[in-house]
Amino acid sequence: MEKKVDVLIIGGGPAAIVTAVTVRKYYPDKEIQVVKDIEKGVIPCGIPYMFASLKDPEENELGSAPFEKNNVDVAIAKAVKIDRDKKTVEMEDSGSYRYEKLVLAVGSTPVVPPIPGIDRRGVYHIYKDMEYLKKCVEEVKKLKNILIIGGGFIGVEFADELSKIDGLNVYLVEVLPRLLANSFDPEFSGLVETKLRSKGVNVLTGTCVKEFTGGERxxxxxxxxxxxxxxxxxxxxxxAVPNIKLASDASLDQGRGKGIWVDEYMRTSDPDIFAVGDCAGKRDFYTRKDAAVMLASTATAEARIAGANLYRLKVVRENKGTIAIYSTYIDGLVLGSAGLTEGSAKKEGFEIMTGSVEGMDKHPATLPGASKVKVKLIFSRQSGIILGGQVAGGMSCGEMINLIGVAVQKRMSYTELETLQMATHPYLTGAPTVYPIVLAAQNAGGNP
Ligand SMILES: Cc1cc2nc3c(=O)[nH]c(=O)nc-3n(C[C@H](O)[C@H](O)[C@H](O)COP(=O)(O)OP(=O)(O)OC[C@H]3O[C@@H](n4cnc5c(N)ncnc54)[C@H](O)[C@@H]3O)c2cc1C
Structure with missing residues (x-):
């Protein structure tokens, strides 16, 4: 049986949800159909916290309220084939959809490295599927010794979370010489390692796993x-790797990176097919090189661009490339990164100047709950334009990195940041006289 719809969205993660909601806003009369292959999904960023922090893993369900509120039809099925001439998509079991506009929001799948013994029981993959994860949580809570492979943000968040399980010994292995090495300079990643060690996590850097041995398990x-x-x-x-099979089987172009090729408006090489989120190719904000960055925040920004521009280029809302902005939280320590690090900027050949500062996030610093804040900003030496920034400290850092992210996206100069007008309050921020972002910019300016 074939169903005719105006807009067909394949996927059920953040990219699919935000695409559907945005299409409804900009094209209120269109019939929108979502097809997803997992009945009960999870909030991806909340996955680590299903293991100890949340009372019940079910609390991390990715609900369907946005679809219901926006009159979006949802079907549980796996899309297996796109026919671009007929403008149809075939489902695995039976049936197909005919579309006017198709949006691929099929996400990514965890990398499974070719390590001997990896298919033994007890080796857990992070699939964004409630039923699978509930079983993992149940099993992991009974373990004695668990080893996490990967010292990126997912690995460190898992290490922190699993260290809260009574009687569980946690090892974290990272092949690079330090944790979070791709998005933080050493003075920041060192803070994470110290924090995890203080929680009893055995951190092993510069090491990789050669083999898993045992019986069935x-x-x-x-x-x-x-x-x-x-x-x-x-x-x-x-x-993770982008899911590109549907697109490549339909001969849609791939970029030089791993994702589906898209233009600034998230259109693939077929003008009636868009791709958003983890499955879509990403380019770096500064160099336009392919970038292997997959974040929910990037996925939703792309979904807003696609949703608005599906039928016409309604709003100039183009994708300028990823600034790889994210934050993470390890037992009270917040870290955030946006744009290039000092290391990655130098590697790209930028001539840079940097400014760093350590301050407090309340004033006076003796107020209850005040935390230290560490800020580092990286600027182009000649033009003075910000290239990136990192923050570490208490909860205020979660939004402080977003302020730096805006500065990066708007290509602000160090003089603009030095003269930033900001709201300050003793309980809410650092003092205006020593506001950390302003001071870091000032320090960079005095350091060309
Ligand atoms: C543990 C963990 C923690 C994370 N934490 C953060 C964080 O703190 N901040 C952040 O910004 N990002 C975070 N991320 C990254 C974030 O999860 C992804 O960037 C985000 O999920 C991408 O959304 P998406 O909708 O593009 O893809 P996905 O979330 O992968 O969703 C794609 C959906 O499409 C479905 N699908 C695939 N193929 C088909 C098909 N053929 N037919 C039908 N349905 C199909 C899939 O089953 C899936 O439900 C984290 C990821 C993980 C794994």
Whole structure:
């Protein structure tokens, strides 16, 4: 049976939800159909917290309220084939949809590295599926020794969270010499390592896993330095690859990166097919090089661009590339990064100047709940334009990095940041006399 719809969205994650809501806003009369292959999804960013912080993993369900509120039809099915000439999409079991506009929001799948023994039981993958994750949570809570592979933000968040489970010994292995190495300079990633060690996490950097041994179930991990660790569980947190099969089978172009090629308005090489979120190719904000950045915040920004521009280029809302902005939280320590780090800017060949400062997020600093804040800003030396920034400290850093993100997107100069007008209040911010972002910009300016 074939159903005719105006807008067909494949996927059920953040990109699909925000596309549907945005299409409804800009094209109120269109019939919108979402097709997703997982009945009960999860809020992806909340996955680590299903293991200890949330009382019940079900609390992390990705609800369907936005679809209901916006009169969007939802079907549970797996899309398997796009026929671009007929403008139809075939489902795995039966039936198909005919569309005017198709949006691919099919996301990504966790990387499974070719390590011998990886298919043993007790090696957990992070699939965004409630039923699968509930079983993982139940099993992990009974383990004695778990090893997490990957010291990126997913790995460190899992290490923090699993260290809260009584009687569970946590190991974190990262092949690079330090944690969060792709998005933070050493003085920031060092803070994470110290924090995790203080929580009893065994952090092993500059090391990789060579083999998983055991019977049906994993029992031991063999490391590249010859070391061996007895484990009864392993969590893989080493990234994800975009789901491009539907698109590549339909001969849609791929970029030089791993995702589906899209233009500034999220249109693929077929003008009636858009791609958004993890499955869509990303380009770096400064260099336009392909960038392997997959974040929910980027996915939703792309979905807003596609949703508004589906039928006509209604709003000039083009995708200027990813600034790779994100924040993470490890037991009270907040870290945020936006744009280039000092290391990545130098590697790209930028001539830079940097400014750093340590301050407090309340004034006077003796007010209850005040936390230290560390800010680093990176600027182009000649033009003085901001290239990136990092923050670490208390809860206020979660929004402070968003302010830096706006500065990056608007290509602000250090003089503009030095003369920033900001709201300050003793309980809410650092003092206006020593506001950390202003001071960091000032320090960079005095340091060309
Ligand atoms: C543990 C973890 C923590 C994270 N934390 C953060 C964070 O704090 N901040 C942040 O910004 N990002 C975070 N991310 C990244 C974020 O989860 C992704 O960037 C985001 O989920 C991308 O959304 P999406 O809708 O593009 O794809 P997905 O969330 O992957 O959704 C795609 C959906 O499409 C469905 N689908 C795929 N193929 C088909 C098909 N053929 N037919 C029908 N349906 C299909 C999939 O089953 C899935 O439900 C985290 C990721 C993980 C794994």
């Amino acid at each position: 994993v029992e031991k991990v063999i490391l590249s330095d010859g070391g061996e660790i007895d484990v009864d569980g392993v969590m893989l947190g080493i990234g």
